[in-house]
Amino acid sequence: MPLNDISALAALRTRMQWHQERQRVLAENIANSDTPNFRPHDLVEPTFDAQGGNASSGVTLAMTRTTAGQSMAGSGASAHFGQNGNGGFQTRPAGNAVSLEDQMLQVSANQMDYAAAASLYSRSLRLLKMAAGKA
Amino acid sequence: MADNGADFMRSMSIATSGLRAQAGRMRVISENIANANSTAQAPGGDPYRRKVPTFSSALDRALDAKVVTLGRVRPDTSTFRIKHEPGNPAADTSGNVKYPNVNPLVEMTDMRDAQRSYEANLNIISATRRMIQRTLDILKS
Numbered sequence: 233m234p235l236n237d238i239s240a241l242a243a244l245r246t247r248m249q250w251h252q253e254r255q256r257v258l259a260e261n262i263a264n265s266d267t268p269n270f271r272p273h274d275l276v277e278p279t280f281d282a283q284g285g286n287a288s289s290g291v292t293l294a295m296t297r298t299t300a301g302q303s304m305a306g307s308g309a310s311a312h313f314g315q316n317g318n319g320g321f322q323t324r325p326a327g328n329a330v331s332l333e334d335q336m337l338q339v340s341a342n343q344m345d346y347a348a349a350a351s352l353y354s355r356s357l358r359l360l361k362m363a364a365g366k367a
Numbered sequence: 368m369a370d371n372g373a374d375f376m377r378s379m380s381i382a383t384s385g386l387r388a389q390a391g392r393m394r395v396i397s398e399n400i401a402n403a404n405s406t407a408q409a410p411g412g413d414p415y416r417r418k419v420p421t422f423s424s425a426l427d428r429a430l431d432a433k434v435v436t437l438g439r440v441r442p443d444t445s446t447f448r449i450k451h452e453p454g455n456p457a458a459d460t461s462g463n464v465k466y467p468n469v470n471p472l473v474e475m476t477d478m479r480d481a482q483r484s485y486e487a488n489l490n491i492i493s494a495t496r497r498m499i500q501r502t503l504d505i506l507k508s
Contacts, residue, residue, distance in 0.1 A: 248502075252374050255498065256432060259378040259491045263385030263435045265484050266392075267424040332487050343494045350501040354508035 238360075243280050244353045250278050251346040253313050258342060262335050269327035272335070276314035375502075377430050378495045384434035385488035388422055391437040392481045395420040396474050403469040411459030415467040417443035443468055 254275045261272040323329045395418050405415040421438040445468045453462030 252378075252498070255491075255495055256374065256378045256381065259381040259385075259495070260433045262484075262487045262491055263381050263388070264422075264424045264433060265385075265487065266388075266480075267422045267435055270424055332483065336487060336490060339491060339494050343498055346498050347501045350505055354505045357505070358508055 238356075240356055241353065244349050244356065246278055246280075247349045248346060248353065250275065250313055251342055251349065254342050255339070255346075257315070258335055258339050261330050262332065262339075265328070265330040265332055265335070267328060270330065272330045273315050274338070276316050278313065375495050375499050377432055379492055380427075380430055381432050381434055382488045382491040382495070384427075384436065385491075386485060388435045388437045389481050389485040389488065392420045392422075393478065393485075395440055396478050396481065399469050400471060400474045400478075402467060403471055403474075405467055406455070406457040406464055408457070410457060412457065412465075414447060414457070414465050415469070417445075417467060417469045419443050 257273050257275055264270040322331060399417050402415040407414050419441050421441060422435055423438040424433050425436050426432075427434045447468050448466040449463050450466055451462055452458055452464045455464045458464045
């Protein structure tokens, strides 16, 4: 059974991909914090159903394919997460709505949540190992 | 998670583009401050004109992300300061000297702003590095 068929791991994996994608969006916002007419973006948080599958619309897990030579490789297309464009509340005269303080707060929250998901993932792996009698 | 590292690298490259743009802005600001009192060489001529950096957001196709670039550096078209200094070699026939339209206070606040944006971009890089570290920690468990 592939590791990704275990629902908890699949959900954590999607979660981590979401954090990774969000980090990119936040990096974009901060890099463009002085660009005129730039509006910050954020990602819509994924929701999971009881089986750990993805319940939010428009979100698909990346397919896994096998390639010659390698046993398994993730396909290049990562999961698509919905973007939401209503990030900024204050618009400066130049038309830029990025608030550095807000973005910094989101970056640190994102990083901590990612750390939590990553340690849950490795904890689950350790449990699997224990169940297999190898720990 | 085959493409994990590569995707974090995207965040890092975006932040690096921000660092580069802010550093370029800093260079323009220091040029303005250094030339705050540069008068013209010839009598009655125009002195140093303040330069304004512009930013533009560009889609980097290789990265598939919006990076920031320092656009054209434009001249500030506001009027020059005029002082009456008949003895100055740059004075015109009525004894007035044109001084650059640089206000050190404005340059200083701009400089602080550039510094703050630079630090924010650095922060992104260190946060992303910590995230990559967490990913690698999964391997160790």
